[in-house]
Amino acid sequence: xxxxxxxxxxxxxxxxxxxxxxxxxxxxxxxxxxxxxxxxxxxxxxxxxxxxxxxxxxxxxxxxxxxxxxxxxxxxxxxxxxxxxxxxxxxxxxxxxxxxxxxxxxxxxxxxxxxxxxxxxxxxxxxxxxxxxxxxxxxxxxxxxxxxxxxxxxxxxxxxxxxxxxxxxxxxxxxxxxxxxxxxxxxxxxxxxxxxxxxxxxxxxxxxxxxxxxxxxxxxxxxxxxxxxxxxxxxxxxxxxxxxxxxxxxxxxxxxxxxxxxxxxxxxxxxxxxxxxxxxxxxxxxxxxxxxxxxxxxxxxxxxxxxxxxxxxxxxxxxxxxx
Amino acid sequence: xxxxxxxxxxxxxxxxxxxxxxxxxxxxxxxxxxxxxxxxxxxxxxxxxxxxxxxxxxxxxxxxxxxxxxxxxxxxxxxxxxxxxxxxxxxxxxxxxxxxxxxxxxxxxxxxxxxxxxxxxxxxxxxxxxxxxxxxxxxxxxxxxxxxxxxxxxxxxxxxxxxxxxxxxxxxxxxxxxxxxxxxxxxxxxxxxxxxxxxxxxxxxxxxxxxxxxxxxxxxxxxxxxxxxxxxxxxxxxxxxxxxxxxxxxxxxxxxxxxxxxxxxxxxxxxxxxxxxxxxxxxxxxxxxxxxxxxxxxxxxxxxxxxxxxxxxxxxxxxxxxxx
Numbered sequence: 193x194x195x196x197x198x199x200x201x202x203x204x205x206x207x208x209x210x211x212x213x214x215x216x217x218x219x220x221x222x223x224x225x226x227x228x229x230x231x232x233x234x235x236x237x238x239x240x241x242x243x244x245x246x247x248x249x250x251x252x253x254x255x256x257x258x259x260x261x262x263x264x265x266x267x268x269x270x271x272x273x274x275x276x277x278x279x280x281x282x283x284x285x286x287x288x289x290x291x292x293x294x295x296x297x298x299x300x301x302x303x304x305x306x307x308x309x310x311x312x313x314x315x316x317x318x319x320x321x322x323x324x325x326x327x328x329x330x331x332x333x334x335x336x337x338x339x340x341x342x343x344x345x346x347x348x349x350x351x352x353x354x355x356x357x358x359x360x361x362x363x364x365x366x367x368x369x370x371x372x373x374x375x376x377x378x379x380x381x382x383x384x385x386x387x388x389x390x391x392x393x394x395x396x397x398x399x400x401x402x403x404x405x406x407x408x409x410x411x412x413x414x415x416x417x418x419x420x421x422x423x424x425x426x427x428x429x430x431x432x433x434x435x436x437x438x439x440x441x442x443x444x445x446x447x448x449x450x451x452x453x454x455x456x457x458x459x460x461x462x463x464x465x466x467x468x469x470x471x472x473x474x475x476x477x478x479x480x481x482x483x484x485x486x487x488x489x490x491x492x493x494x495x496x497x498x499x500x501x502x503x504x505x506x507x508x509x510x511x512x513x514x515x
Numbered sequence: 516x517x518x519x520x521x522x523x524x525x526x527x528x529x530x531x532x533x534x535x536x537x538x539x540x541x542x543x544x545x546x547x548x549x550x551x552x553x554x555x556x557x558x559x560x561x562x563x564x565x566x567x568x569x570x571x572x573x574x575x576x577x578x579x580x581x582x583x584x585x586x587x588x589x590x591x592x593x594x595x596x597x598x599x600x601x602x603x604x605x606x607x608x609x610x611x612x613x614x615x616x617x618x619x620x621x622x623x624x625x626x627x628x629x630x631x632x633x634x635x636x637x638x639x640x641x642x643x644x645x646x647x648x649x650x651x652x653x654x655x656x657x658x659x660x661x662x663x664x665x666x667x668x669x670x671x672x673x674x675x676x677x678x679x680x681x682x683x684x685x686x687x688x689x690x691x692x693x694x695x696x697x698x699x700x701x702x703x704x705x706x707x708x709x710x711x712x713x714x715x716x717x718x719x720x721x722x723x724x725x726x727x728x729x730x731x732x733x734x735x736x737x738x739x740x741x742x743x744x745x746x747x748x749x750x751x752x753x754x755x756x757x758x759x760x761x762x763x764x765x766x767x768x769x770x771x772x773x774x775x776x777x778x779x780x781x782x783x784x785x786x787x788x789x790x791x792x793x794x795x796x797x798x799x800x801x802x803x804x805x806x807x808x809x810x811x812x813x814x815x816x817x818x819x820x821x822x823x824x825x826x827x828x829x830x831x832x833x834x835x836x837x838x839x
Contacts, residue, residue: 336580337596340564340572341555366567432707478703483719486704487690490723498641498731 222465223255223329228268240369241332242469250303253331257296263400272296279352281306302333306346317455326357326464334369343369357462358384359442375421375473382413383442389413393444400436423472440466525827529803537624544621545695557603560615561622561688567696574604579680582666612753613746617798622688629729641731651738659741677710684714687725733775747793756814761785763810770801
């Protein structure tokens with residue numbers, strides 16, 4: 193607040209939304225790797241698992257705090273003093289804070305291969321309800337230069353005990369560090385409460401273009417979504433690296449009661465958010481028919497070539513006659 | 516005891532030994548990953564990265580991948596990654612030399628099995644003329660240079676990133692080997708960009724040519740294989756060697772007539788002790804077919820492990836005649 197420009201202080205007093213010192217339950221917040229401005233976006237590069245800032249000693253991840261019930265109508269939060277916890281692929285933890293230089297953003301170096309999990313946890317009592325909100329971001333760090341023989345062990349998701357309410361994306365059978373989630377893929381999220389799967393939690397997936405679907409978790413705490421196809425450009429404009437964002441919101445209410453920081457509550461409302469990226473399905477731009485036709489063409493031409501080559505070689509030498 | 520072992524090896528049925536070893540190594544390089552085997556990513560053979568159950572990766576993949584960088588980075592930290600990969604590749608390679616081609620390469624094994632099928636069908640194979648041979652043998656070196664320089668061109672912004680791993684895009688191992696684990700996805704044309712479309716079309720065209728080529732010409736693809744070219748550049752200090760004693764050679768030509776790669780020098784060169792040529796796949800058929808005692812031999816760290824003997828030759832010929 194001390195270094196904050198006056199206009200922003202006035203705005204925050206008037207609207208109270210751009211400054212997030214806590215996360216009101218009525219709003220949805222999440223961590224996003226999509227830059228708010230073109231200048232910032234130009235500094236980002238696409239890498240395995242999303243946008244990064246490339247560096248010689250490994251890539252850095254930059255995330256912004258966003259607010260809104262859908263991606264399309266969201267805003268970028270300008271300031272937040274809530275702490276973040278970064279869990280590295282080696283399970284070491286570090287406490288981080290937003291930079292608050294223009295936007296509530298956080299940059300961290302990813303020096304190890306694997307998934308970095310960033311958590312922002314907010315707990316407070318509102319109208320007799322304990323609101324526990326978890327913002328999660330799972331960022332992949334991978335460079336092909338580091339090789340691929342160590343990748344298999346690093347693919348499974350990490351479980352972090354410091355988070356009571358967590359959403360975990362289950363890995364696809366073909367998952368690798370090179371996987372890009374695409375339209376048509378079945379993406380499964382597992383909702384965990386105190387390390388155990390939660391049945392009946394509401395999980396909502398919403399996409400950049402406004403599509404949304406809500407499911408209840410099954411007895412194993414799982415909710416599965418089939419990624420929609422919402423990219424239909426003309427063929428010559430098609431970009432298989434066209435990245436779109438989706439947001440996952442998991443909510444669950446329990447009748448637990450107690451006292452938190454001197455305030456009593458008789459219900460707990462858990463909320464967790466996580467964002468991800470998806471791309472066009474390979475089925476949109478890969479063709480078996482043409483592949484097999486071209487293969488067959490190569491095969492047929494070779495057969496004819498061999499046949500005529502042999503026929504010519506087998507022809508008897510014709511004696512030249514001079515009259 | 517030593518002589519007994521030596522006689523056993525020299526009189527052995529090389530064809531049978533090779534068939535079973537090739538089959539075992541094919542299973543290892545196509546399905547080994549399912550048994551949690553991890554041999555790294557610097558293997559000197561086509562353990563194709565596109566195969567789901569691979570136990571390791573062909574060195575040409577990381578080599579191409581790591582070359583996609585700017586010249587400044589190439590001569591700094593990125594160069595270290597390339598040198599480290601090359602170091603492990605060299606360690607693997609130095610032990611078995613080019614026998615990786617003759618005994619371990621899954622694509623080589625497929626070509627040998629296609630040859631066996633052709634033999635069963637009673638069809639005749641083709642050979643190259645000496646002029647054709649001289650031209651064709653250069654292709655693998657050109658491909659080796661291209662697979663190094665095209666990725667460098669990508670890193671410098673000359674070529675599109677869609678060129679990716681250029682040799683893999685045209686290598687038949689990428690399209691054929693994944694089929695053995697039920698994955699047909701490499702038999703597609705990628706229409707996402709013009710570069711991808713051209714490269715995947717070229718890959719499928721070469722796959723069609725490969726199937727016919729391997730049917731009529733023994734070890735058809737090995738003439739063009741840049742891995743073979745890379746092998747030869749490092750083969751001098753390798754521990755496994757193919758040696759010839761020219762004074763014992765009668766130039767009968769039996770070795771040349773059984774050579775899948777049509778290497779003339781194996782019969783003609785009576786001067787060189789180390790007879791390994793760049794196209795040699797170290798299958799050692801020449802040693803098995805040689806009737807002259809000690810004219811050809813396979814050495815490992817200076818110790819002969821398999822050599823041409825009259826007794827061995829007669830035994831193998833008797834067996835061949837018996838089998839028709």
